[in-house]
Amino acid sequence: MTKSRSPDRSASEPAVGTETHAVVEIRVQNDILLARQASRKAAAALGFGTVDQTRLATIVSELTRNALTYAGGGACRVLTRLTAQERCIVIEVEDQGPGIADVTGALARGYSTGGGVGLGLAAVHKLMDDMTIETRPGRTLVRTGMTRRR
Amino acid sequence: MRVPILRLGRVLLTSLPADLTDQQVMDLQIDALALIQAGKADGLVIDITAADVVDSYMARILSETAKMVTIMGGVAVLAGMQPAVALTLVEMGRGMIDMETAFDLEGGVAKVARLVASRGGRHDEVPIA
Ligand SMILES: Nc1ncnc2c1ncn2[C@@H]1O[C@H](COP(=O)(O)OP(=O)(O)OP(=O)(O)O)[C@@H](O)[C@H]1O
Ligand SMILES: [Mg+2]
Numbered sequence: 106m107t108k109s110r111s112p113d114r115s116a117s118e119p120a121v122g123t124e125t126h127a128v129v130e131i132r133v134q135n136d137i138l139l140a141r142q143a144s145r146k147a148a149a150a151l152g153f154g155t156v157d158q159t160r161l162a163t164i165v166s167e168l169t170r171n172a173l174t175y176a177g178g179g180a181c182r183v184l185t186r187l188t189a190q191e192r193c194i195v196i197e198v199e200d201q202g203p204g205i206a207d208v209t210g211a212l213a214r215g216y217s218t219g220g221g222v223g224l225g226l227a228a229v230h231k232l233m234d235d236m237t238i239e240t241r242p243g244r245t246l247v248r249t250g251m252t253r254r255r
Numbered sequence: 256m257r258v259p260i261l262r263l264g265r266v267l268l269t270s271l272p273a274d275l276t277d278q279q280v281m282d283l284q285i286d287a288l289a290l291i292q293a294g295k296a297d298g299l300v301i302d303i304t305a306a307d308v309v310d311s312y313m314a315r316i317l318s319e320t321a322k323m324v325t326i327m328g329g330v331a332v333l334a335g336m337q338p339a340v341a342l343t344l345v346e347m348g349r350g351m352i353d354m355e356t357a358f359d360l361e362g363g364v365a366k367v368a369r370l371v372a373s374r375g376g377r378h379d380e381v382p383i384a
Contacts, residue, residue, distance in 0.1 A: 141274065159340055
């Protein structure tokens with residue numbers, strides 16, 4: 106599933122010049138907070154405004170909670186890229202869990218297998234510029250990006 | 256650490272810190288409901304001025320808490336949401352927050368007082384003329 110405003114520079118392909126700003130291992134609930142803070146800090150450092158910082162922290166919360174809930178944990182990487190024209194933040198959340206059985210279903214509002222309301226992934230899709238999900242039993246990687254002009 | 260809940264007359268007040276874990280949100284729900292059930296208060300104001308993230312989980316637990324308080328006969332109000340948080344919740348889609356709201360703590364307390372009064376309060380006393 107890809108949503109991209111500019112397919113030529115989709116977050117699904119980390120471009121040359123991408124820097125890893127932070128890697129947060131997700132093992133307990135408090136790690137969700139650490140990942141949120143790391144993404145906010147990276148966004149602030151790149152000059153993203155308060156609203157974008159809030160959007161990022163919110164989607165990091167959704168994705169890392171999913172990794173914790175459905176896979177028992179995972180890792181969250183905050184990647185940044187600065188080019189002459191744009192500033193970009195890519196969030197990657199990876200886990201070694203069972204995988205998402207029905208990706209299309211999972212992205213729809215209201216689909217949940219975990220007692221949730223099924224709004225998390227749909228919210229990520231709405232708040233970010235692009236999003237890709239690679240999933241199979243044993244590995245799930247959600248990569249999502251936000252790009253702004255300089 | 257549990258989020259402290261203060262009591263001002265018949266209203267419970269709580270101010271959420273900038274960041275809180277899922278467990279802290281759940282503990283807050285349990286603590287607030289216990290105090291209301293024990294007859295300590297009729298209303299609850301949750302001040303989220305400091306909260307810089309309200310994700311789907313927190314939105315759900317807060318809305319659910321408010322519904323429980325309402326069903327029990329009380330009133331719960333969410334106060335002081337930051338504009339960026341409000342915008343993000345709107346973008347996330349309809350119905351993320353489903354409860355009474357107020358601009359700030361003071362407005363929240365006033366709203367609780369007004370709503371409780373309009374419903375007749377805990378014992379629905381007949382007003383003495
Ligand atoms: N990392 C993951 N591994 C396995 N399954 C997942 C993962 N992330 C999401 N899912 C599946 O996709 C569904 C939808 O996820 P989504 O985050 O949208 O909603 P939810 O977690 O069920 O509820 P909410 O996020 O609203 O609390 C989940 O119920 C789960 O079945
Ligand atoms: Mg979720």
